[in-house]
Amino acid sequence: MGLVGPLWSRREADRYVFGVLVTREHANPAGMIHGGMIASQLDQSVSTVAWEATGRQPCVTGQLDTHFVVAVRPGAFIEARSRVVRQAGSLVFVQAELSVASGIVATGAATIEVMRASVNELNVGNHPSV
Template structure:
């Protein structure tokens, strides 16, 4: 059975479907600095060398980037066109991971978003992405 990660006070489960629901639960916290997302990790999130798998990190990052793009697009659907991720440090099972994102530029149909991820004070990853606003809500 996976070990428990201590979730900081005030974090709540975010309502998400699909992959992040399977990986998560995805947690969220809103304060004066804005919305942050979190993941309480355990051994299920680890790779073969005992660190949090890069796929978990990039999935969480993509979710956070997409949320910020969706919010900036007045809740219209967006899809990730391109995402660059830079891993800065490794996380271990039991770490609580936090991620935030911000739109740095927007056009009528595209959003340019940056995100950062930490565990405590330790930077884990940074990402930049381009997301397309889906016309008419059709993601095809």
């Protein structure tokens, strides 16, 4: 996550906007911003919106659909805006758009699951892949 930022955030009415100034560190071998960087920013945005909508309960991304619209060059400032579409039980459905000054660069949708256990009960630090 250290290379995903520094992440800028701002509150806009009923949602957050997340932004990042992408650099050559975020680029793939073709010189364009890596899709994983864009997907990470998208995931951060949808997760935070779900977290806020659930009263700041721990959440995890169950599914993240990312649709890349145009390539992004280093030096661009990418903004992510997300909104909750529906909440049903322990699931939150969120849609998002990522844009630069010239327009939309990616869209996405996510299913976020609210964790009923506390973070300490999840044993996050004891998982072999963490």
